[in-house]
Amino acid sequence: MKTANRLPSFVAVPADIIDKHLKTASGVYLKVILYVLRANGIEIPAISAALGLPERDVEEALHYWCSAGILPEEEVSAAIAKGRKPEPQPPVLESPEAMSAADFQAAAGREEVKFLLTTAEKLLGRPLSSTEQKGYVFFLEEYGLPADVIVMAIDFCCMHDRGNYRYIAKMLAGWHEEGINTHPLAEEYIRNQSQRIGREAEVIEAFGLGKRGLTTANRKCIAHWYQDLGFNIEMIRMAYERTVDQIGQVSFPYINKILENWHALGLKTPEEVLTGDTPKKGKNGKTFGQGGTSYDLQAFDRQGFDLPDLDDHS
Numbered sequence: 001m002k003t004a005n006r007l008p009s010f011v012a013v014p015a016d017i018i019d020k021h022l023k024t025a026s027g028v029y030l031k032v033i034l035y036v037l038r039a040n041g042i043e044i045p046a047i048s049a050a051l052g053l054p055e056r057d058v059e060e061a062l063h064y065w066c067s068a069g070i071l072p073e074e075e076v077s078a079a080i081a082k083g084r085k086p087e088p089q090p091p092v093l094e095s096p097e098a099m100s101a102a103d104f105q106a107a108a109g110r111e112e113v114k115f116l117l118t119t120a121e122k123l124l125g126r127p128l129s130s131t132e133q134k135g136y137v138f139f140l141e142e143y144g145l146p147a148d149v150i151v152m153a154i155d156f157c158c159m160h161d162r163g164n165y166r167y168i169a170k171m172l173a174g175w176h177e178e179g180i181n182t183h184p185l186a187e188e189y190i191r192n193q194s195q196r197i198g199r200e201a202e203v204i205e206a207f208g209l210g211k212r213g214l215t216t217a218n219r220k221c222i223a224h225w226y227q228d229l230g231f232n233i234e235m236i237r238m239a240y241e242r243t244v245d246q247i248g249q250v251s252f253p254y255i256n257k258i259l260e261n262w263h264a265l266g267l268k269t270p271e272e273v274l275t276g277d278t279p280k281k282g283k284n285g286k287t288f289g290q291g292g293t294s295y296d297l298q299a300f301d302r303q304g305f306d307l308p309d310l311d312d313h314s
Contacts, residue, residue: 011038014070021068024247028053032061033070042071042079056216060252063215068249107137116140116147123154124163132165139169143176152186160197199226199233206237207250221252229263238270 017025017033025033031051036042042062048055059080065071107113116136121128128136139145150172157168175181180189200214203222214222225231239258243251267273 013037016068017070020248024249025064026253028057029061029064032058033065036065036071042075044079044082059215060217064249064251103141104134104137107141112147113137113140116150119151120154123151123158129165135165135169139172139176143172145172145176145181146183148183149175149181149186152183152190156190156193196223202233203236206233207240209250218252221256224256225259229259230268231259231263234270235259235262235268235273238273
């Protein structure tokens with residue numbers, strides 16, 4: 001009588017994962033890649049449920065393995081796009097007929113409405129569709145957003161190549177919910193968003209990310225580095241260079257740990273870092289900073305590159 005086969009099933013693991021990433025990749029990253037290899041596919045909700053991880057952490061791990069050349073970029077991008085839940089649309093998008101033709105015609109004769117629609121067409125560089133006309137007047141009449149505030153939103157979106165009506169309407173609905181209904185409040189929002197976009201562009205260029213883009217977790221890290229830690233791009237670039245020297249990959253959590261260590265040590269300039277946190281080799285080959293274990297790879301592994309619970313500055 002034959003005994004049942006009790007040997008475990010096996011999963012083929014690319015040699016590069018063991019040779020180049022076993023020591024430096026976080027526990028979360030390793031869990032995700034092992035699950036993907038076992039499932040022979042990328043389904044973000046399934047990975048999230050199986051591993052008990054937030055979907056944004058799964059996306060972060062997929063980006064890591066994509067940049068490492070383990071996973072194909074097109075499949076990762078497709079999985080992320082498929083996994084994201086559709087965002088609720090503002091009422092005007094679901095019901096463009098919410099404003100009747102008679103109500104629209106009655107409002108269209110007012111100078112404020114003429115200014116709004118004429119200026120919107122100039123900013124967009126094209127005639128407005130009927131849905132757009134009714135939509136902008138709907139925000140003016142029903143949401144109580146002043147014409148100049150709506151124009152500021154359209155202008156901001158156009159400046160960043162987001163002149164799509166759905167995007168503009170979503171932004172206006174958000175302004176309504178947040179109480180951004182005056183010229184000064186809209187100016188403050190635009191100033192903050194422009195600053196955020198500029199900082200993210202600096203980091204993308206400094207890290208050589210190209211078309212890879214940023215995850216939500218990446219954006220939180222960047223906001224944390226600039227706003228909470230008070231670092232500029234020169235210091236962030238220096239942390240990036242040390243990260244690549246140590247682990248051979250771009251890792252936002254690793255960069256975050258280095259910058260937080262520098263902040264704790266009171267190091268604010270590259271010169272201070274060079275004298276106050278010079279990497280030194282220990283007996284076991286680990287690299288330590290003068291003020292602490294900034295580069296303790298085993299400690300990073302144990303922590304799984306956990307990030308602090310940051311407020312969403314985006």
